[in-house]
Amino acid sequence: NNPMMLTPIKIGSMEVKNRFVVPPMGTNYANPDGTVSQQLMDYWIARARGGYGLLEVEVTAIDPLGKAIPLQPGIWDDKFIDGWRKLCDEVHRYGAKISVQLHHAGRQTTTAITGGQPVAPSPVPCPVEKEMPRELTNDEVYELIEKFGDGARRARDAGFDAVEVHGAHGYLVAQFMSPTSNKRLDEFGGNFFNRMRFPLEIISNIRRKVGSGFPIIFRISGDERVPGGRSIEETKAAAALLEEAGINAI
8 A cells, every 4th residue: 555656766767657566587488599489578568568667577698508497588699689679669668667687597507408517606516406517717707797798788779778687596696796606716706895896897897888877777685595605794785886886776
């Protein structure tokens, strides 16, 4: 019965008509090649028609090696833009705003899903998938930062109103931020600031490619609830750094 739920809210330059959000939940509805399927279109159009203010399209791969589910949508190539544009156009007809979640699973996937050995900040297996990941080289880390930025640029070109960086739930960005999965000795590991470098570089890369006005949302786990993981205290410090780096919502 909260009347605030029906009032508009601004996230950066984006005004959302109400406070009702469809969070990014993996539907597994994309075509096998990662393009937008009719089923994925229908799912999101139904929610736009239902009156939601903001739709957040789920785990969208910035790299095929980063897929977490078999029918995960992709945004790692310009070939995906047309399908996303059709979806954005349809959703906008109902007055909804639409964001896309830029995602890489890191170690939290399997060779069966991606066709290649999972990659991670360090060769520490995921407690869920248990497959040994390959440690990313320093150059590869910088390549992935570019890929997040390129994904955001494609999202903007396709008509999305915002992007969300998936830094939660033990996926790649979260793996870099967490002392339990990041044992690196280069500039991306060790102390808190080095562990934050990957997400901060991603935000700066996205900002450079989409401009200052385009909204960036960041999804983060508050307390990781794993031994040696990030606590709520460190997350508070992380949130302050992320805000300073130019995100518009957490």
